Amino acid sequence: MTLEGQRALVTGGGRGIGRAIAGALTETGARVGILGRDEATLRDAVAAGAAADFAVCDVRDAASVAAALGRLSGGHGFDIAVANAGAVETGPFLRSDAERFRRMVEINLIGTVNLFHAALPAMLERRRGRLIAIASTAGHRGYPYVSAYTAAKHAVIGLVKSLALETARSGVTVNAVCPGYADTDMAAASIDNVAAKTGKSRDDALAALLRDNPQGRLVAPAEVAAAVLYLCGASSDAVTGQSLMINGGEF
Structure with a gap:
């Protein structure tokens, strides 16, 4: 497959899944721009050839x-826009106040809305x-201790379904890719958090995260990137x- 001549934009493109997606798009010939909050990480991704x-x-x-988007596209717009930027906060519901829910909605849902509006x-x-x-996967089922994150990801799936109907005859497609626990710094932080709170070893904490995954492993960022390429x-x-x-x- 080639995406030669197409422009692509990936939010959260400096690390983890976003960087893997940016690199995969670049390898197929697309000119890729990445967005993020950490300039050093973004510069490193560009220097490594993952993005232009x-x-x-x-x-x-x-x-x-x-x-x-206007600057990176030179005013020409993008052919592909991948809303990857996101964050998770953990804690039981009764310790997850409205501000936590707002933070999760802002980064996971509104960040996606803003990219789609612009692109x-x-x-x-x-x-x-x-x-x-x-x-x-938290956009399709519940998980304990991440109710704010799960609610926000459910909202992202609702956005995708609704916008796809609005654009169905326009030549624009709208889809979501839903990874389980992936081999990223976010998963590493979750493992460390579980270990710290429960006294488990990191291996046992990882096993607890993977107990519902029949394959018993973390998803590789490259596997998520391959799904994006297909779409x-x-x-x-x-x-x-x-x-x-x-x-x-898993389900």
């Missing part, structure tokens, strides 16, 4: 996102484009409003 350019940007700020007009004008949200190709023109699970058969 970057902009420091907080995806929760709609004006900042729109300005970054969609140029796609509609060209009558072709790909909007992809990196959601989570960007011409063979997926009829795929919209879908959530592609990358979860080792």
Whole structure:
């Protein structure tokens, strides 16, 4: 597959799954821009060849996102926009106040909304484009101690389903990719958190995270990137409003 001549944008593209997606898109010939809050991480990703350019940007700020897209695309818009930036906070529901829920909605849902708002007009004008949200298996089922994150990811899936219907005849597709626990710094932080709170070893903490995964392993970022590539190709023109699970058969 080639995406030669296409422009792609990945939020949270400096590390983990976002960097893997940016690198995979670059390898197929797309010119990739990445957004994030850590300039050093973004610079490193560009220097390593994962992307062509970057902009420091907080995806929760709609004006900042729109300005970054305009600069990175040279005013031409993007063919592919991947909303990957996200965050998770853990804790029981009764210790998860409204502010925690707002934080999770702002980064996981509103960050996706802002990217899609900024990227969609140029796609509609060209009558072709790909909007992809990196959601989570937590967008489809509940998990204990992450109610705020789970609620936000459910909202992302609802956005994808609704926007896909609005754009169904426009040439633009809207989909989500939903990984289970992936081999990223976010998963490493979760493992450390479980170990610290329970006194378990890191190996036992990892086993606890993977107990519902029939394959018994973390998802590789490259596997998520491969799913994104499929959704960007011409063979997926009829795929919209879908959530592609990358979860080792968990459900």
